[in-house]
Amino acid sequence: MSLTLDQVARIAHLARIEVTPAESEAVRDKLNGILAMIDELQSVDTTNVAPMAHAQDLAQRLRDDAVTETDRRAAYQAVAPETEAGLYLVPKVIE
């Protein structure tokens, strides 16, 4: 499997990473090198093998639906690029 420049642009959009036209060929070549290495997996017969998501195959733990955290909004927003009145600021998304 080898990626085209259009596919690289599509993946970059999905990943929300700007890849400039000047970078895209070099990015594609490196990605194709990695994909060629990964392709070895395709030759393995995994019929009847259950996928393994986690080392311990444990079910997720449940906890009581209770408030355990204190309000630390100011501390958490102190590291944000831009806030106002306790809100995170982003460019206008609704006209």
Added chain:
Amino acid sequence: MINASLKELSAALADKRISSVELTQLYLDRIARLNPDLNAYVTVDAARSLAAAQAADARRAAGNAHALTGVPLAQKDIFCAEGWRTTCGSKMLETFVSPYDAHVVTRLEKDAGMVSLGKTNMDEFAMGSSNETSYYGPVQNPWDRSRVPGGSSGGSAAAVAARMAPIATGTDTGGSIRQPAALCNLTGLKPTYGVVSRWGMIAFASSLDQAGPMGKSAEDCALLLSAMAGFDPKDSTSLDRPVEDYARDLEQPLAGLKIGLPKEFFADGMNADVAQAVEAAIAEYRKLGAEIVEVSLPNMKLSVPAYYVIAPAEASSNLSRFDGVRYGHRAAEYTDLTSLYKNSRAEGFGAEVKRRILIGTYVLSHGYYDAYYLQAQKVRRLIAQDFAAAFAQCDVILGPTSPDVAFRAGEKAADPVQMYLSDIYTIAVNLAGLPGMSLPCGFAQRDGKRLPVGLQLIGDYFSEARLLNVAHQYQRATDWHQQMPEGL
């Protein structure tokens, strides 16, 4: 003092032969002298460290000290530590001062009262095997300044190797504790997945990430791991198990121990002088009473491709949190919300991190999920089953940690796949979730320099105390681990 074990430091502090402030100052002085070249630390805050040392001395005076109270350590910059800049090796977090402590930081610094000397350099978001992907510049290997210290915990490895810290924390997703430990002549342990909490440890690949100790001996690692490990309800995959003293079995004799040698580890690919050092270690273990058996891990060669599907897939999801909105780098130029995301991420992430996010996005995307991601997870089970079959025949598995000694800076940086293959012996352990460690087993000559060789030990789930015992008995019989680089 700089070669003292944690046990000796603990005793010296308890007997008031030295204060934590004096000990911390000694290390801060070494950091001031050696770090400008080695670049093992990205953040040092002497005032903060000395204040913690003072508090530790007060705690000892008050008589409620833990064995490690006042002992300094280096923290990998992947652990959020309140009030400390926490960068994860990335421009994305260049100005991020954490508002909270990772569980590991709480355990070591608050509960045990250890003193952080600073945050160590690392490959960006732990993605690398040479420390060259760090935004804060490469780390030099103290054994040969023109070579890499390994990665991703390369700063932690170089800091301890150059005696700029008595011990350090690291994290290991595909070998990031064991490989730098091997390349810098340290002992490092990656515990069973779930033993150490991931809370506050900046996530790379959550089903593989695990923190552990990197130190000068198995005994030191046992003491640090005992203070680091334990159930944490804030980590959804933390294992609720009884607290362990990982040093409890250190002195057990090895007579009757069955060591398995996977034939695939010894087939080819290992450098001749690395193989020689590993063979000599096997001979030493025979002398210590161990029985050597051959085992097989037939799917081991698939571990690198499976890892480079699973780890990037998880990374692409984990790193989506860096959006330029809540924390981290925000681009100066953007026209709308989408370009704010795209530009912030393009500027904030380095080339290797972007590559892995793109690979992960691709293998999870519509039409490719089954062929790549699901297939990799099935192969992951085959790899775990190989280990289960091997552990039916032996107690521990032994092999090299890395196919070669430390490579030259720049040697593999241009070819990602070559870099990935330097973790060929370590990655399968993460996929299976097993504990693994690296310990020094000799040296190889390169260009007139002595470079350390690492021996890897792999155990069954929750066998950390046994692994540390097997390593400690070897370290009682040999002195490889006590050797340090010249000129420091």
